[in-house]
Amino acid sequence: MKKPVIGLTPSLDSDHHTMQARLHYLQAIEAAGGIPLLLPPLSPDTVREASLVCDGLLFTGGVDVHPSRYGEEMLAACGEVCPQRDEMELSLLRLALERDLPVLGICRGIQLINVGLGGTLWQDLPSQTGSPLCHSQRPPFDMTVHTVRIEEASPLFSLLGTHEYAVNSTHHQAVRDCAPSLRAAARSSDGIIEAVWRPESRFLLGVQWHPEFRFASDKGAAALFSALVRSCG
Numbered sequence: 001m002k003k004p005v006i007g008l009t010p011s012l013d014s015d016h017h018t019m020q021a022r023l024h025y026l027q028a029i030e031a032a033g034g035i036p037l038l039l040p041p042l043s044p045d046t047v048r049e050a051s052l053v054c055d056g057l058l059f060t061g062g063v064d065v066h067p068s069r070y071g072e073e074m075l076a077a078c079g080e081v082c083p084q085r086d087e088m089e090l091s092l093l094r095l096a097l098e099r100d101l102p103v104l105g106i107c108r109g110i111q112l113i114n115v116g117l118g119g120t121l122w123q124d125l126p127s128q129t130g131s132p133l134c135h136s137q138r139p140p141f142d143m144t145v146h147t148v149r150i151e152e153a154s155p156l157f158s159l160l161g162t163h164e165y166a167v168n169s170t171h172h173q174a175v176r177d178c179a180p181s182l183r184a185a186a187r188s189s190d191g192i193i194e195a196v197w198r199p200e201s202r203f204l205l206g207v208q209w210h211p212e213f214r215f216a217s218d219k220g221a222a223a224l225f226s227a228l229v230r231s232c233g
């Protein structure tokens with residue numbers, strides 16, 4: 001049987017006119033039985049054509065989504081943004097929803113999905129929420145730093161098989177108001193939403209942590225990539 005092709009989006013470095021993707025994402029998809037395919041931010045027509053080759057999509061980590069995308073002014077504590085990447089990924093998300101393609105979002109990916117579906121973000125957790133938890137850890141990134149509580153009604157609970165799960169954390173933003181069609185699937189002990197899912201989709205899951213750093217050492221991390229690839233069948 002043909003292996004599912006998973007399209008994923010690189011980070012852009014406009015200063016050097018280059019794009020890059022952490023190999024961990026590609027290796028995690030490969031280990032799960034999929035073929036990773038990088039989708040560059042070219043013209044809308046090319047992005048649409050390229051997306052037709054894909055059986056599923058992975059929205060990866062990266063810089064902050066521009067706050068204008070969720071109707072806010074940019075706060076001083078908002079980080080670097082990349083409007084070109086926002087534009088491309090938001091169209092990819094629309095294309096994926098049209099075809100009900102399986103979608104996994106990681107870190108920026110969960111934020112992008114939430115914004116694309118009409119939700120909002122915390123632009124900066126430390127200054128806006130005063131959370132005492134460490135959400136921006138230092139390396140090594142395969143080390144866990146806080147736990148999340150998994151909602152039993154979510155597909156994440158069937159994938160991880162546990163109520164409490166330890167995660168790594170390298171974000172300063174997070175989902176604030178969940179988009180109307182999304183449901184929270186996990187929260188950290190400070191109440192921040194760390195995972196979402198969309199009941200009406202075949203498979204649409206976003207996580208705020210980074211399973212790509214742990215797919216080789218943690219069954220729960222590998223299970224997320226396997227679920228994405230399996231849902232494409």
Ligand code: MN
Pocket residue numbers: 134135146168169170171188194208
């Ligand atoms: Mn976190």
